[in-house]
Amino acid sequence: MGASAGHQAGRRRGCRAGYYREPFAFADDPNSPRGKPAASPSNLAAFCAEAARLGWQVGAHCVGDAAIDAALTAFESADQAAPIRGLRWTLIHMMLAREDHWARANRLGLIVTAQQPLLYTLAEGFRKYIGPERTRNLEPLSMYLSRSEQPVGGGSDSPVTPFQPLLGIWSSVTRQTHGAGVQGADWKIGAEQALRMYTLGSAYAAFEEDRKGSIMPGKLADMVVLDADPCQVEPEAIRDIRVVATLVGGKVVHEA
Numbered sequence: 001m002g003a004s005a006g007h008q009a010g011r012r013r014g015c016r017a018g019y020y021r022e023p024f025a026f027a028d029d030p031n032s033p034r035g036k037p038a039a040s041p042s043n044l045a046a047f048c049a050e051a052a053r054l055g056w057q058v059g060a061h062c063v064g065d066a067a068i069d070a071a072l073t074a075f076e077s078a079d080q081a082a083p084i085r086g087l088r089w090t091l092i093h094m095m096l097a098r099e100d101h102w103a104r105a106n107r108l109g110l111i112v113t114a115q116q117p118l119l120y121t122l123a124e125g126f127r128k129y130i131g132p133e134r135t136r137n138l139e140p141l142s143m144y145l146s147r148s149e150q151p152v153g154g155g156s157d158s159p160v161t162p163f164q165p166l167l168g169i170w171s172s173v174t175r176q177t178h179g180a181g182v183q184g185a186d187w188k189i190g191a192e193q194a195l196r197m198y199t200l201g202s203a204y205a206a207f208e209e210d211r212k213g214s215i216m217p218g219k220l221a222d223m224v225v226l227d228a229d230p231c232q233v234e235p236e237a238i239r240d241i242r243v244v245a246t247l248v249g250g251k252v253v254h255e256a
């Protein structure tokens with residue numbers, strides 16, 4: 001489970017890329033003590049309005065409560081240009097979601113996709129830059145599940161983080177991180193909830209719930225066979241579950 005050079009670089013960069021309502025604990029750029037948005041409000045609004053007119057789906061990777069504010073403001077102005085409800089616009093890793101975000105997100109029918117491996121990978125760096133309190137509250141998974149009116153998806157946020165779905169499920173259930181121990185135990189979720197996020201939830205976010213996300217007649221037979229049931233083993237043991245076979249279209253393409 002070693003991290004590649006890319007992941008190491010991502011670890012250094014990732015935790016400093018964000019936009020927050022309150023200043024960083026140890027801001028290294030005095031001109032941007034709260035970080036900064038990756039796109040200007042006017043560019044973001046113009047892009048989103050055009051996407052809304054075209055009926056496109058938009059997903060925004062959000063690091064920090066102010067980044068979520070910025071995405072919501074742009075999505076709301078796009079909704080004025082052409083209604084976006086039903087297009088499943090997505091807040092990808094709604095990091096540091098606040099209670100006041102949910103009324104706005106739900107009114108637009110937004111989807112949130114948890115990317116717990118981002119917190120797993122970058123927790124140590126986040127603690128340094130934004131402080132321990134905010135770090136614990138990044139990726140508040142149980143808040144996503146209780147507040148969102150839409151299915152919640154789950155992902156790896158690869159390539160910033162390792163592409164290992166079971167790692168994401170394990171960290172979602174335990175809140176364990178790389179190098180910073182358990183972060184925000186209050187936000188942990190059950191194994192079945194995590195599995196649902198990583199399967200049906202993500203299929204829904206991609207408009208693919210009729211083909212993917214569960215094993216039933218009429219859907220693609222793309223699946224893995226595991227050597228243990230994530231819902232039956234101890235949470236800590238989910239990380240050690242092995243993939244014994246991978247099927248694509250019902251055909252075995254990998255056997256351990």
Ligand SMILES: [Zn+2]
Pocket residue numbers: 061062092093115157
């Ligand atoms: Zn991301």
